[in-house]
Every structure is written in structure tokens, then in C-alpha cells.
Amino acid sequence: WGRRQQVNAAASIQHCHAWMERLGWIANFDSVARGTTADRAARGWQFADSEIYKLLEAIAWQLGHAPTPELEDLYDDLVTRVVAAQDDDGYLNTRFGHAGQRPRYGDLEEGHELYCTGHLLQAAVARVRTRGEDALVTAARRAADQVCAEFGPSGRAGLCGHPEIETALAELGRALDEPRYLEQAALFVERRGHGTLRPIPLLSSAYFQDDVPLREAHTWSGHAVRALYLAAGAVDVASERGDTELLDAVARQWDAVVARRTYLTGGMGSRHQDEGFGEDFELPADRAYCETCAGVGAVMVSWRLYLQTGDVKYADLVERVLFNVVAVSPRADGRAFFYSNPLHQRSAGSDVEADAENPRAEGGVRAPWFDVSCCPTNVARTLASWQSYAVAVEPGGVTLLQYAAGEVDVELEQGRLRLQVDTSYPDDSTVTVTVLETPPAAGALRVRVPRWSDTATLGRPGASPHPVEPGIAVALPTMGAGDTVTLTLPLTPRLTWPDPRIDAVRGTVAVEVGPLVHCLESLELPTDLALDDVQVDATAGPRSAVDGHGVEVRLLGPAHGGPSDSAHPMPYLPTPPPPVTDDAERADWVRLTPYHRWAERGPTAMRVFLPVRPTT
Amino acid sequence: WGRRQQVNAAASIQHCHAWMERLGWIANFDSVARGTTADRAARGWQFADSEIYKLLEAIAWQLGHAPTPELEDLYDDLVTRVVAAQDDDGYLNTRFGHAGQRPRYGDLEEGHELYCTGHLLQAAVARVRTRGEDALVTAARRAADQVCAEFGPSGRAGLCGHPEIETALAELGRALDEPRYLEQAALFVERRGHGTLRPIPLLSSAYFQDDVPLREAHTWSGHAVRALYLAAGAVDVASERGDTELLDAVARQWDAVVARRTYLTGGMGSRHQDEGFGEDFELPADRAYCETCAGVGAVMVSWRLYLQTGDVKYADLVERVLFNVVAVSPRADGRAFFYSNPLHQRSAGSDVEADAENPRAEGGVRAPWFDVSCCPTNVARTLASWQSYAVAVEPGGVTLLQYAAGEVDVELEQGRLRLQVDTSYPDDSTVTVTVLETPPAAGALRVRVPRWSDTATLGRPGASPHPVEPGIAVALPTMGAGDTVTLTLPLTPRLTWPDPRIDAVRGTVAVEVGPLVHCLESLELPTDLALDDVQVDATAGPRSAVDGHGVEVRLLGPAHGGPSDSAHPMPYLPTPPPPVTDDAERADWVRLTPYHRWAERGPTAMRVFLPVRPTT
Structure with a gap:
């Protein structure tokens, strides 16, 4: 993790800064400060401000334990530009409320205004915790005051489509000893779940957790990052107020999600459509969304639950997620990232442009930047604060x-x-x-x-x-x-068997070594064997590689009965698939890759769960 | 099918008409005719016109073989209102090109203008084939002329984000003996696949098949309905022009898709996100999209390929799709529909409002109408023309x-x-x-x-x-x-085994009887057994039910090793799942349901593929 922090500080932070400067996301603040918003449309999505704040949070944490003059300068410069865009009453957002823009809080469902403010507050918390008050903290305090005035008990009964303000207000209130912020966080948590937000077309209220009050929910559903950020805020509120009912609700939801809606990697989110949780045991390996940001959210919730309960299961999940979701995202050089983290890549991808904004690259190649680029800065702030979880x-x-x-x-x-x-x-x-x-x-x-x-x-x-x-x-x-x-902690390779209720991986096994989930990359296979056709010999178990590097499993022959033909044009047959014979000629051992390092050697097909020969 | 046609004529057609009147979709035509578009925003999505045309097509086919005075009147009334909205030069669309609207062909990617025109043409084809020329046919002819003038060899080199105009122009050209329409169809087919259309945010060119020329593609990808409509148009063009290279390309794509991207039901489309095909063998039963409209498209393509080749495999697929995709959609009374047709419903749903526009209901309850309501009218026109495929x-x-x-x-x-x-x-x-x-x-x-x-x-x-x-x-x-x-054709129940490369259903078996895929509904299960825990005894085979009604399979005990506990909070275990013991006490026989009739008795969980005890 030390090496990852160094790469993060030396490369990823600059990389994120350079991209956001290039795309004009930081200049959005200058535009507000200069009063030129009527002439210049804000760049990027409506949540672009939050990326600058997450970057500031990453820099603030990094400066707390390994300061460099370059990072100090970058921090000061960004804070100056951000603070200059703050309105007199404390409101701070680059795309609402100024000339040529929609009115403040004009689109609570999709506008992400309070979400952005939340990330401003979290950046300030990082600063308070490492250095103390400064211009950024003052700005955050003023922004939080504006939120309390606008949305307080006597203000408008609104809430943000994307949770984040809840945990941010609670954290800032704790850091600055300001109980009003905590009260406001509690108000936002309680206000949610009553269908206040107008559903986004083709989605439902569950998408932003406005269908059921958190206190009453049995599990998490809808957009995974939103659900996890909300749960983190709820634990903050519950712990500060001694609200054991709320704490128990989140703990119960954590149990339900970890038992039935979580991947072996600790990844959460089974669906691409709404970046959301699926139903219980809906855990497809190939279409696993497992957004990197959901990994960050899972760490946030689990860490808070550990601190409240001391139950080691939460810290176990933090380790699993850090190694097998968060650490998967950045390339070794810290200048490209995975957005989603599937456990099965059917075909080797090449869908990434090396010097462009990419859609949510799904082809198994890390991308330098995304159209929606929430993950790189989220990885940066998490790696910079890794020691907090240790x-x-x-x-x-x-x-x-x-x-x-x-x-x-x-x-x-x-x-x-x-x-x-x-x-x-x-x-x-x-x-x-x-x-x-x-x-x-x-x-x-x-x-x-x-x-x-x-x-x-x-x-x-x-x-x-x-x-x-x-x-x-x-x-x-x-x-x-x-x-x-x-x-x-002996690192003996071990087999892990999925619950038979997870249809998507029935009849397979995974290999883990210590905290690391492993996977099979197609580039390790003999040229005459496709990843689709792999079946492994579970009875032979995994072994340490003969050359001492890594772990191997024993391959059996192709698992299918040959391609479809004119007699059977569909992949559904009147007889069971023939058993794979254990052909000594065929039986090679093949090396596995730690999942967090997959696709480092170029595009490759990959699978974590390996089909096994059925046994009685 | 005769009974289905009767219900379609007596209920579904009126149902669709009533909903579109209620929502103001038909009044969009009146608004154009009266010149009041500046004061009244068109209702519904940008493709609402097409629903009226698909309804007209359904009525035209129905009048061809079973006319009633009510349907005659409805047809005449709708045609009068539609024709009144046509511009002098033949252009006919209710939301582009008039006062207060965007300019004609102002959004080829998402505007669906040519798509709507295509459905107008197909309605006219139904009329020509059953009655001959009338005001609708004349309007279609004028609209087609306008398209040829606008997009012809010397016109703008555009194409529509949603294919449909291709097959429509070819069919109308054939019906009216007008080679210019066929030439225009050929031009649209050839123009596609060169990245002309600007990708829709978060989607790629493959979404609307503009990534690779159809002639060069190996399989179908992207939005399933679009891919299938385009392929149908290509077969039309190829057959009229004797273009065997193009015909062979589509036939090759059909083989690839049916062998690796098609569900047992004949359903196509594995992904909700883009309503699209997945990769080879990406066929999750629970998240199967299998849009009803993609079933209609599969029938269109397969039927055309049968007529060109005489290969019975195409007609076999038509039967499979008609019984197990198209027939699944309408409720027995013809007044509610499935939009997507998954092969596994994990939890019994209740997400449908009985008297409202619904999102794409995914909870296993048929809905009266949808926000995007393409399926009901598509079912109506397909049932009304069933005899064409016989x-x-x-x-x-x-x-x-x-x-x-x-x-x-x-x-x-x-x-x-x-x-x-x-x-x-x-x-x-x-x-x-x-x-x-x-x-x-x-x-x-x-x-x-x-x-x-x-x-x-x-x-x-x-x-x-x-x-x-x-x-x-x-x-x-x-x-x-x-x-x-x-x-x-003896209807002996039979087991069907999926290709082991389909991860999502490994270790399961399906039951078919004649052309009907069957499924297990949770409401048939003993109260102490959840659908998640079902395992069946494949060695006992399916049998005809003891009471003579339907088919049964033999249940084994629960398939899992008990719920997660504090020692194993995740559904991944260090030992293989314990084998299910064949407990004579537990071994019940359970009745299956023909898939096309599932959810008729109320909300229920359901699965087509039934886990079996592993055998060596």
C-alpha cells in the first residue's frame, strides 16, 4: 500500500488535475468568479465540481503524511480558485444560480448540487484532520451553513438525488464540533424514503433510495454508490446521536447485502442499467458492475460499522474490497483506471482511447479518463487516506x-x-x-x-x-x-465454492491466496484452448507454481460437446453435455493472476470462477 | 392461434387505441392538421407516431381476414386523422418540422423520424395486400417519395438511428411495384456501418449498428430490435436484387446469433442497459431482456430467410419465438402485456399499476401500457398477420x-x-x-x-x-x-440441456413439451421450499401429471447448505456445497407451467432452467 500511495501522489493526483484542467472543469470555478457564466457554458457533467473536491481531499490527506512542495502549491492554487467562486451567502456551485444558469436547487433529482457540496465538506474534513482550519475549511463551513439555512427544519423539505451530503455534514460537524451540521445530516437521512423525488424516466424511486425509509429497509437496492454513501451517513448520524435503531438497521442491511448481493471480490452492484444492486443471488460474473466507487462506498460503511461495533467481519470486508476492488482500478503507473470491475471478461477488449474521455470502458482495458469520471478521484482520495483504515x-x-x-x-x-x-x-x-x-x-x-x-x-x-x-x-x-x-498468516492457495443459489457461477470454483482473489487470463492458456472451454480439476487443487511465481490449477480438456451444427442450431441439446475426460495429454497446469493485476499485460479474456467437472 | 387472433381483434386493438387516445398520441396528428403545434407540445416519446401506424397495420391485417364494422370504422377514422397531418410535400411526422418544433430530420440519431415513416409504410403494405389502394396507401406513397427525394443518391447521406425504413421501403416497393423504393432501401442498408451517426452518450455506434457494415458483420450486436429490423430489410434488399453476398452475410449472422446469443425461448437481447445483444454465451436467465419486439423482429428475419432458402431451421425458430416470446406477452384478456420476457423471476413482483403508464415492468406482472409502449402494438400486428407465416x-x-x-x-x-x-x-x-x-x-x-x-x-x-x-x-x-x-407429433415431455458454455445456466435442465418451453412457478411449490432452493431429479425425467393436466418433475431437497452465518458472512465457502440427499419424504413431484402462460395466476417467482443434482 505504501507503493500505491507513492504512485497515487506522484502520478494519479497530477493525472487527474491535468485532465480536469484540460477539460475545463476547473475553469468552471474561474468562470463563476469572473461572472462570465452567461458567456461560457459549464464544462462536463453536472457533478464535475465534485471531482475537484475529491482531488482536493486526496491532496489534503497526502499532505498530512507525505507533503511535497509541488502538492502544497497545487492544493493552494486549487483552493484559491474554488473559494473565489463562492457566493456571498456561502452557496458554491459552478452550474446553478448564476447568470445564464438554472436557479439554485433547481433540479434536486439530477442536479447533484448537495452531492457536490458534500464532497467540498469532505475535502475540508481531510484538511481539518491533517492541518487545521484554512480557506477551504472556511468555505466549507460557509457552504454548510447555507445548506442548513436552505434545507433546515424551517427551510425547504428537499433532498439530493445522490446521497453524500449526509456523511459529509456529519463528518464536518464532528471535525468542527458543530452540532447543527449533524442535525442537518439527520434530517436528510430521515427525509429520504418517502417518494419526495420525482423518479427519473425509466427508473424508479429505488434508484435513489427514496422508496423506503432507511430505518425500515431490509437490504440495499438501487444505485449502489448512492445506497452505500447514504448508509455511511446514517451510521455517522446513528453513532453521534446514540440511535441504536438506525445503527441496527444499517447493520442488518450490511448483513443481508454481504450474504446475498456481494461478489467474491467484495464488489457490489450487479447491474449496468442503473449501476445498481441486483436481487438476492443475482451476481453475474460477466456483467458484474462492481463500480470502483461502490468499493469506496463499501469501505466507508464497513469502517464506520467496525468502529461502532468492533466486529471483525467489517474489517475483513474492508481488506477484501481494498485489495480486490479499489486496488484493481488504477494501472500500475497510476494513469489509467477501471470504472467497473467484472469477474469475467468474455472477450479481450480494445475499446479504450489512450488520450480521450472514454465511456465506461467495459472491454478490460483501463482508461485514462471517463466521460463520467468519478472513479479516478475516488481512488485517489481512498489511497491517500489508506492509513485511516489500518x-x-x-x-x-x-x-x-x-x-x-x-x-x-x-x-x-x-x-x-x-x-x-x-x-x-x-x-x-x-x-x-x-x-x-x-x-x-x-x-x-x-x-x-x-x-x-x-x-x-x-x-x-x-x-x-x-x-x-x-x-x-x-x-x-x-x-x-x-x-x-x-x-x-500462511498463504496457502485455497479453493472457494460459491453458494449454489448464485446461478451465474454454479458448478465453478475460485482460487484465493491470502486476501487476493485470483483469476485465469486467456493469455496464459495453451493456444488451442479458448477460455470459454476451460474446465479445471478441482480434485487436484491449486498449487504453487513450479517456478515459484504464483499459483496454478490443473486444466482438463474442453468442456463443451463441439460447436452447434445444422442438426442443433441452438445451444440447447437433448442430452447432457458429455463428461470431460481426464486426458493426460491435455492436462496442463496453468498459472493464475491476482485479480487486482489482471489486464496489466494487455487485453485478455479473464474469469475468476472456473468451471469444474461435476462431482457426486 | 385463432383464439389469440380473436382476443387481439376484440380486445387488444381497442385497448391500444383507447390508451393512445387517452394519452394524446393520436391527437398529435390533429394538432399538426390544425396548425396548433406551437401551442401544444406533442405527447409521448418521439416515436409515438409509430404506435398509431403499427395499430393501423394490425387493423388492416385483421380486416383482411375477419372484418367487423367496428374495425372498419376505427380504421377509417384513424386514417382520416393521420392523412390530415401530412405536409404538402409528403412529409408526415407530428413532432418535427412544424411551428414550435425542431426542423425536419433534425435529430437522425434519436428522432426516429424515418423509423416512424417506415411503420406508416408497413401499415400501407398490409392494406395493399388485403384490400388495395386507399387514402393511407396514397399517403404512404407520398411519404416514401419524400424520403427518396430527401435521402436519395443526390440527397443528404443520412440514416435513421432506428432501422425500420429499410424493410418498409422494400416491402412497399414490392407491393406497389415501385423500384425506386427498393433502391432507396438498398442505399440505407449500404450507408449504415460507417460511423455516420453521432453516438448517444454512454452508448457506442454498435448500439444502432453503425459500427460495421452489415455485409461484413459476423454477428448481431447492439440494440436487438434495431439489429433485427435492419437484417430483415437487408434480406428484402438482397432477395429483390439477387445480392447473394448480402443474403449470405445475414444468414451467417443468423447462424451465429442462434448458436450463441439466443435463449431457449427464441428470445434475443441479454442486456437491459442498451436493450441489446450480449456477447456470445452471455445469456443470463434472470436478466434476459428478450424484448417482445425483438421476438417480432426475429420472426421477420427468420421468415424472410426461410422464403429465400427453404431451410426449415428458420421456420422452426419462427415457431419457437411465436409460442415462447410473442405469445408470452399478452395477458389472456389481451389488455396487458409483458415488455421483457426473462426466463427467471427471482421474486414475485407487484410493480405494475393497473391504470397507468408503466416503466418496463420487470416484476413479472403484465402491464396495461408502458411509458415506451412499443410492444402492445407490435404484438397486435403480429397476431393479426399470423396466417402469413403459416x-x-x-x-x-x-x-x-x-x-x-x-x-x-x-x-x-x-x-x-x-x-x-x-x-x-x-x-x-x-x-x-x-x-x-x-x-x-x-x-x-x-x-x-x-x-x-x-x-x-x-x-x-x-x-x-x-x-x-x-x-x-x-x-x-x-x-x-x-x-x-x-x-x-407426439408431445412427450423432454429434458433439454444447455451448452456448458452458457455460464448462467450451468448445471440445470429445462423441460419442453412439443414447441412449448415450460417453467416452474413458485406458487406450485410446497410452502417450505423456496424457488432459490429447488433442485430437481433429472434421472427421474419429466412425466405427465397424475391428474392428466400438464407435466411434472421430481423435486429433491433444498440445494443449499443453509443460510450464511457469522462464520461465513459471504456466500462463498471453503468446501463444496453438500450434495442434496434424495430424501423420500421430501421428494414431491411438482407441476410445471407452459412458459407462455406464466404469471397468469398472479405474481410468482419463476424459473425455466431447473438446477439438477450433479451427475458423473
């Missing part, structure tokens, strides 16, 4: 939840605590933690043992390691300077 | 291709031929044909033996029946008045 300070000690090499440096009530973490997880199985500095009575060091790890051990120097169960394990009952402990 | 006059005789009770009455070159067909197929297995009247040397009577029927026989009175192979069989080598022959 450690929790809890009563009686500190818990390490995610693993990467680096130094933990936190100010506890009792004083400063510094931990050194040495690991190359998940490429290596050991995580060694050394206490560099600790105040007295800092309590225990606890570590998360992932659910998949049933042979984990904890060891101190000079003592033999002892097994630990999945969950939260005490690594050091009390922390003392110089103490060292090693968590070992 | 009989082919070919060199050396006549071929019966589809079976229903009634009288065949055709004028051959040699004179009048009348056949009596007695059957209640597909409820009964026998089709008896009696020659009522025949001219001398009328040739042979041939009958189609469907591909699924491997025990068919032909029998004459007083002789023992002899087996016939699937294909076209000679029933009577020469027809003589009074001759009788009986085709027997």
Missing part, C-alpha cells in the same frame, strides 16, 4: 486491522505511541510489529486475523509461535518499548 | 409451416386451393389436413416436422402411419379434393 485506537489498547510496512504514530490519551510494522504482506505471510515508543499503560496490541486464515500463528522472539483463531487476537497483552511480535 | 406457396406445391385450426385459402397460378386444418396443437399431437378444393396439378402438400419431434408420423385413412424425420415432409405427393392426411 489502525484503531480502542479502549484498552490499539488494534492493527490492515497490514503494510511503515510506522504507526498515534497520540493516545496517555502519550505518544509508535509502532514499526515490517512486512511485504500479502506477498509474504509474516507481519512483524515492534514497539518503538509507548507511554505507560498504553494497553494491549491487538491484531486482526483474517477470516480466511485458519492456520495463523503469533510468535515472540525466543518463544515458539502459538496458533490463533480468526478474529481479533491479542499480540501483546501490554506494550513495552522494544517488544516485538510476529503474526504469520 | 403457409408457403413454393415450386411444386404448398408447405404448411405453422399449425392451427382453420382454413387455408390461396390463389395459386393454377387456381384456387382450399385446405381444412383440424388440430388443437400444441395441446394435442395431431394435425389433420383435408383438401377441400384444388386446381389441377397443384402439386404436393408438404408439412414441417419440427426439429424436436423425433417420433413424428404421417398417416392416411386406411393406411398405417409411417415415421417421418424432422424437416419438410411430403404429406401428399399430389393434392386431390377430399384427400386427408394426419401429421402426428
Whole structure:
């Protein structure tokens, strides 16, 4: 993750900035500041402002732990241009309410005004948490005040088609100790679900979660990112107000979605049509939408639920999503991204233009920028704040939840605590933690043992390691300077079987190694075997590759009974498909790819779930 | 089919008329005629005109074989109102080119102007074929002339985002013996596929088949109805011009699509997002779009290919689609319709408003009308012209291709031929044909033996029946008045296995009886068994129900290993799902429903493909 943060800071942030400058999205702010909106139509979609705010949030987090002069300058320049566009009463949006534009809050369903404001507030939260008040924070405060005045208890009873303002107001209220913002967030959460918003043509109220109050919903449906952002805001509200009913509702929804509407990668969103959740067990691998931004949303909700409950299952999902949804998106150089993250690519794609805005590239090639380009900046802000999800300070000690090499440096009530973490997880199985500095009575060091790890051990120097169960394990009952402990999470490749109710992957198996879902890329196959025809030998299990690099599975012969012919022009036959014979000539072993690295070697077909020979 | 035609004439046609009057779609024509378009915005979508034309086509066909005074009056009234809206130069469209409207042909990508004109022409063709020239035909002729003048070889090189004008011009040219129309159709076919149309946001040129010239395409992709209408027009053009290269291209595309992109029902279109074809073997049962209109398009293309080639596979598909796509749509009373026709409904729906325009109802309830309401009128015109697909006059005789009770009455070159067909197929297995009247040397009577029927026989009175192979069989080598022959197509229930490359239905089996795909409705299940958990015993096969009504399969116990728990919050497990034990207590037999009748008894979950216990 350290390397990913470096690439993010050194490449992705500049890349996003350059594209938004090129496309005139940042100049939209200049246009408002100069009063030239009547002559210049705002560029990009109606939510383009939010991309600048998400970029500012990414820079703010990055400056908090690894500042550079270039990033400082970029931050200052962007803040100056953004702040200059703020109206006198605090309203800040580049495409509503000025000369030649629609009136403020003139399209709550699709205008994304409060959504954009929400991202402004989250950028300010990142700044408060890392540096303190500045011009951006002041602007956010004024914008939040304007929202409260406009939509408060005595204002208009409106809400935004795209949730985001809820969690943003709650976070800003917490960061600035301003209870009015939290009250406004609660109001937005409660107002939703009563059919206030006019449905968008061909979609229903469920698309923006305005069909059922969140408090009463059993699961999440509609647009996945919207549902997840709303749920995150609801947990914020519930935790600040001690509203256990609301907290329980979201926790129940999380259980339902993770049990029946979530992909093996942790990806959410089964449908392209509305970028939405499907029904229970509607989890097609090929048409998995699994938007990168929904991964960000899933991390946001799960992290908040972990903090409220301490239940390790939430931190387990955070790890799964970070490795298998968020990390999949950026190319190794940080200058191209996946928008959707299917688990099966039927044909090797080539639908991306290297120097253009792309539609939501679906051909298995990462694109430099998108027409709707929400994902690149969302990845940037998530990677820049990765450390926020790694450690929790809890009563009686500190818990390490995610693993990467680096130094933990936190100010506890009792004083400063510094931990050194040495690991190359998940490429290596050991995580060694050394206490560099600790105040007295800092309590225990606890570590998360992932659910998949049933042979984990904890060891101190000079003592033999002892097994630990999945969950939260005490690594050091009390922390003392110089103490060292090693968590070992053996990375034995393992098979994972889908619930038979998931029709789309019945009769298949997946391979996982540690936290990494793996996949089979067609470019690894013998030239005479198409990915469509692959069947693997589950009884042989996966094995470490003979050359020591990666994991292999054993291939059986083609799985189908030959192409359609004139007697059977359709792919439906009067007899069962012939069993695949285990032909020793045919039986090759084939190398798998960690899913987050797929398509790095060029266009390829790919599948995570591998058909197996039926067994009794 | 006779009963369906009666319901169509007595209910559906009036139903469609009443809805379009209520919504002001027909009044759009009055508005143009009165010159009041500046004061009254046209109602409905930009393709609303086409619905009136499709209704007129349905009425014209119906008047051809079963006229009633009410339908005559309705036809005359609609024609009067439509014709009154025609401009002096022949242009006829209610939402372009008049006061307060966009200019003519101002939005070829999405405006649907030529598409609407095409349906006007097809309505006129129905009239020419059944009655001859009238005011509608004259209007169509003038409209076609205007199109030729505007888009001809020396006119603008445009084309319509939605194909339809191609087949319409070719049909009208054939019906009126006007080669200019055919030339214009050919021009539109050749012009397509060169990226002329500006892509619609978030879609690509493939959406409207403007990415690859039809002549070079290997398969169909993009919006299914558009692809099928275009292919139908191409066959028309190819056959009139003797263009075997173009004909071969469409035939090759048909083979590819039927082998890899077609559902068991004959339904086409795997994706909701663009109402489009998916990739090869991307055939999810639950998200099958299988738009009713795509069924109409598949019949149009297949019928044209049959007439050009005489290959029975095309007529087999026509039967499959008519019974399992087109016939599924209308409710038994003809006053509600399915828009999409999935093969798996996960949860019983209730998303339809009984007296409102509905979005594309996806919850398994037929809706009275839709926001985009292309399907009801398309069903109406197809049912009203069903007889067109039933009989082919070919060199050396006549071929019966589809079976229903009634009288065949055709004028051959040699004179009048009348056949009596007695059957209640597909409820009964026998089709008896009696020659009522025949001219001398009328040739042979041939009958189609469907591909699924491997025990068919032909029998004459007083002789023992002899087996016939699937294909076209000679029933009577020469027809003589009074001759009788009986085709027997035993309706033994049979299992059908999907190609293993169709991931979405791996490990399942379907049940068919004659031409009818069957399905399992949840309302047939024991109350303690959810449709998600069903597994059937394929080794026991399907059987006729004990009470003589319908077909049953044997249920095994629940197929899953129990709900997710805290140890496994996700539906992915470290061990294979436990095999279903054959519990004699549990083993019920359950009745299936012919797919075209599903959801007739109220909202229900449903699946066509039934999971089976894996066998070695």
C-alpha cells in the first residue's frame, strides 16, 4: 500500500488535475468568479465540481503524511480558485444560480448540487484532520451553513438525488464540533424514503433510495454508490446521536447485502442499467458492475460499522474490497483506471482511447479518463487516506486491522505511541510489529486475523509461535518499548465454492491466496484452448507454481460437446453435455493472476470462477 | 392461434387505441392538421407516431381476414386523422418540422423520424395486400417519395438511428411495384456501418449498428430490435436484387446469433442497459431482456430467410419465438402485456399499476401500457398477420409451416386451393389436413416436422402411419379434393440441456413439451421450499401429471447448505456445497407451467432452467 500511495501522489493526483484542467472543469470555478457564466457554458457533467473536491481531499490527506512542495502549491492554487467562486451567502456551485444558469436547487433529482457540496465538506474534513482550519475549511463551513439555512427544519423539505451530503455534514460537524451540521445530516437521512423525488424516466424511486425509509429497509437496492454513501451517513448520524435503531438497521442491511448481493471480490452492484444492486443471488460474473466507487462506498460503511461495533467481519470486508476492488482500478503507473470491475471478461477488449474521455470502458482495458469520471478521484482520495483504515485506537489498547510496512504514530490519551510494522504482506505471510515508543499503560496490541486464515500463528522472539483463531487476537497483552511480535498468516492457495443459489457461477470454483482473489487470463492458456472451454480439476487443487511465481490449477480438456451444427442450431441439446475426460495429454497446469493485476499485460479474456467437472 | 387472433381483434386493438387516445398520441396528428403545434407540445416519446401506424397495420391485417364494422370504422377514422397531418410535400411526422418544433430530420440519431415513416409504410403494405389502394396507401406513397427525394443518391447521406425504413421501403416497393423504393432501401442498408451517426452518450455506434457494415458483420450486436429490423430489410434488399453476398452475410449472422446469443425461448437481447445483444454465451436467465419486439423482429428475419432458402431451421425458430416470446406477452384478456420476457423471476413482483403508464415492468406482472409502449402494438400486428407465416406457396406445391385450426385459402397460378386444418396443437399431437378444393396439378402438400419431434408420423385413412424425420415432409405427393392426411407429433415431455458454455445456466435442465418451453412457478411449490432452493431429479425425467393436466418433475431437497452465518458472512465457502440427499419424504413431484402462460395466476417467482443434482 505504501507503493500505491507513492504512485497515487506522484502520478494519479497530477493525472487527474491535468485532465480536469484540460477539460475545463476547473475553469468552471474561474468562470463563476469572473461572472462570465452567461458567456461560457459549464464544462462536463453536472457533478464535475465534485471531482475537484475529491482531488482536493486526496491532496489534503497526502499532505498530512507525505507533503511535497509541488502538492502544497497545487492544493493552494486549487483552493484559491474554488473559494473565489463562492457566493456571498456561502452557496458554491459552478452550474446553478448564476447568470445564464438554472436557479439554485433547481433540479434536486439530477442536479447533484448537495452531492457536490458534500464532497467540498469532505475535502475540508481531510484538511481539518491533517492541518487545521484554512480557506477551504472556511468555505466549507460557509457552504454548510447555507445548506442548513436552505434545507433546515424551517427551510425547504428537499433532498439530493445522490446521497453524500449526509456523511459529509456529519463528518464536518464532528471535525468542527458543530452540532447543527449533524442535525442537518439527520434530517436528510430521515427525509429520504418517502417518494419526495420525482423518479427519473425509466427508473424508479429505488434508484435513489427514496422508496423506503432507511430505518425500515431490509437490504440495499438501487444505485449502489448512492445506497452505500447514504448508509455511511446514517451510521455517522446513528453513532453521534446514540440511535441504536438506525445503527441496527444499517447493520442488518450490511448483513443481508454481504450474504446475498456481494461478489467474491467484495464488489457490489450487479447491474449496468442503473449501476445498481441486483436481487438476492443475482451476481453475474460477466456483467458484474462492481463500480470502483461502490468499493469506496463499501469501505466507508464497513469502517464506520467496525468502529461502532468492533466486529471483525467489517474489517475483513474492508481488506477484501481494498485489495480486490479499489486496488484493481488504477494501472500500475497510476494513469489509467477501471470504472467497473467484472469477474469475467468474455472477450479481450480494445475499446479504450489512450488520450480521450472514454465511456465506461467495459472491454478490460483501463482508461485514462471517463466521460463520467468519478472513479479516478475516488481512488485517489481512498489511497491517500489508506492509513485511516489500518489502525484503531480502542479502549484498552490499539488494534492493527490492515497490514503494510511503515510506522504507526498515534497520540493516545496517555502519550505518544509508535509502532514499526515490517512486512511485504500479502506477498509474504509474516507481519512483524515492534514497539518503538509507548507511554505507560498504553494497553494491549491487538491484531486482526483474517477470516480466511485458519492456520495463523503469533510468535515472540525466543518463544515458539502459538496458533490463533480468526478474529481479533491479542499480540501483546501490554506494550513495552522494544517488544516485538510476529503474526504469520500462511498463504496457502485455497479453493472457494460459491453458494449454489448464485446461478451465474454454479458448478465453478475460485482460487484465493491470502486476501487476493485470483483469476485465469486467456493469455496464459495453451493456444488451442479458448477460455470459454476451460474446465479445471478441482480434485487436484491449486498449487504453487513450479517456478515459484504464483499459483496454478490443473486444466482438463474442453468442456463443451463441439460447436452447434445444422442438426442443433441452438445451444440447447437433448442430452447432457458429455463428461470431460481426464486426458493426460491435455492436462496442463496453468498459472493464475491476482485479480487486482489482471489486464496489466494487455487485453485478455479473464474469469475468476472456473468451471469444474461435476462431482457426486 | 385463432383464439389469440380473436382476443387481439376484440380486445387488444381497442385497448391500444383507447390508451393512445387517452394519452394524446393520436391527437398529435390533429394538432399538426390544425396548425396548433406551437401551442401544444406533442405527447409521448418521439416515436409515438409509430404506435398509431403499427395499430393501423394490425387493423388492416385483421380486416383482411375477419372484418367487423367496428374495425372498419376505427380504421377509417384513424386514417382520416393521420392523412390530415401530412405536409404538402409528403412529409408526415407530428413532432418535427412544424411551428414550435425542431426542423425536419433534425435529430437522425434519436428522432426516429424515418423509423416512424417506415411503420406508416408497413401499415400501407398490409392494406395493399388485403384490400388495395386507399387514402393511407396514397399517403404512404407520398411519404416514401419524400424520403427518396430527401435521402436519395443526390440527397443528404443520412440514416435513421432506428432501422425500420429499410424493410418498409422494400416491402412497399414490392407491393406497389415501385423500384425506386427498393433502391432507396438498398442505399440505407449500404450507408449504415460507417460511423455516420453521432453516438448517444454512454452508448457506442454498435448500439444502432453503425459500427460495421452489415455485409461484413459476423454477428448481431447492439440494440436487438434495431439489429433485427435492419437484417430483415437487408434480406428484402438482397432477395429483390439477387445480392447473394448480402443474403449470405445475414444468414451467417443468423447462424451465429442462434448458436450463441439466443435463449431457449427464441428470445434475443441479454442486456437491459442498451436493450441489446450480449456477447456470445452471455445469456443470463434472470436478466434476459428478450424484448417482445425483438421476438417480432426475429420472426421477420427468420421468415424472410426461410422464403429465400427453404431451410426449415428458420421456420422452426419462427415457431419457437411465436409460442415462447410473442405469445408470452399478452395477458389472456389481451389488455396487458409483458415488455421483457426473462426466463427467471427471482421474486414475485407487484410493480405494475393497473391504470397507468408503466416503466418496463420487470416484476413479472403484465402491464396495461408502458411509458415506451412499443410492444402492445407490435404484438397486435403480429397476431393479426399470423396466417402469413403459416403457409408457403413454393415450386411444386404448398408447405404448411405453422399449425392451427382453420382454413387455408390461396390463389395459386393454377387456381384456387382450399385446405381444412383440424388440430388443437400444441395441446394435442395431431394435425389433420383435408383438401377441400384444388386446381389441377397443384402439386404436393408438404408439412414441417419440427426439429424436436423425433417420433413424428404421417398417416392416411386406411393406411398405417409411417415415421417421418424432422424437416419438410411430403404429406401428399399430389393434392386431390377430399384427400386427408394426419401429421402426428407426439408431445412427450423432454429434458433439454444447455451448452456448458452458457455460464448462467450451468448445471440445470429445462423441460419442453412439443414447441412449448415450460417453467416452474413458485406458487406450485410446497410452502417450505423456496424457488432459490429447488433442485430437481433429472434421472427421474419429466412425466405427465397424475391428474392428466400438464407435466411434472421430481423435486429433491433444498440445494443449499443453509443460510450464511457469522462464520461465513459471504456466500462463498471453503468446501463444496453438500450434495442434496434424495430424501423420500421430501421428494414431491411438482407441476410445471407452459412458459407462455406464466404469471397468469398472479405474481410468482419463476424459473425455466431447473438446477439438477450433479451427475458423473
